[in-house]
Amino acid sequence: MIMKRFASIAFAGMLAAGFLAQADTAAAKEKAIDNYNLYCVQCHGTKGTGRGINAPALSVQPRNHASAKDMESLTDASVAKAIKEGGIAVAKSTQMPPFGGILSEEEIADMVKHLRVMCKCEGKK
Numbered sequence: 074m075i076m077k078r079f080a081s082i083a084f085a086g087m088l089a090a091g092f093l094a095q096a097d098t099a100a101a102k103e104k105a106i107d108n109y110n111l112y113c114v115q116c117h118g119t120k121g122t123g124r125g126i127n128a129p130a131l132s133v134q135p136r137n138h139a140s141a142k143d144m145e146s147l148t149d150a151s152v153a154k155a156i157k158e159g160g161i162a163v164a165k166s167t168q169m170p171p172f173g174g175i176l177s178e179e180e181i182a183d184m185v186k187h188l189r190v191m192c193k194c195e196g197k198k
């Protein structure tokens with residue numbers, strides 16, 4: 074009897090943990106979209122095509138995040154590095170600013186996932 078009760082409590086616990094894990098991923102996805110809209114659209118554009126309101130003023134054009142052709146040549150690690158440390162860290166333009174002081178490691182990892190959704194592509198292995 075006690076064992077049975079324990080088992081059902083453990084089962085309820087597992088269900089709750091599963092639910093929380095799922096809620097977490099949905100929240101992480103939304104947070105990545107929020108962060109993109111806050112920090113990236115000025116240059117990369119609201120659709121990620123690289124045509125943000127600041128783009129005409131830049132001498133190097135922002136990456137088109139919606140293009141599989143543009144994005145699949147980059148590894149996830151180098152995309153994360155570009156976001157964290159800026160274009161200069163991956164031998165690209167300094168006009169891509171560093172976000173390591175604004176976004177946490179986790180937010181950067183979630184942003185990389187969001188960019189992969191935008192380009193409908195996987196990173197180079």
Ligand code: HEC
Pocket residue numbers: 108109112113114115116117127131133134135136147151152155156160163164165166167168169170172184
């Ligand atoms: C001030 C304008 C600006 C902002 C804001 C900006 N970017 Fe960029 N980004 C650029 C430019 C310009 C490039 C192209 C650099 C190059 O090709 O030399 C670039 C390139 C990139 C690349 C490709 C790097 C590579 O290795 O080719 C990624 C990924 C990227 N940006 C992600 C982001 C994300 C995510 C944000 C928001 C957190 C963001 N950028 C905000 C200007 C910007």
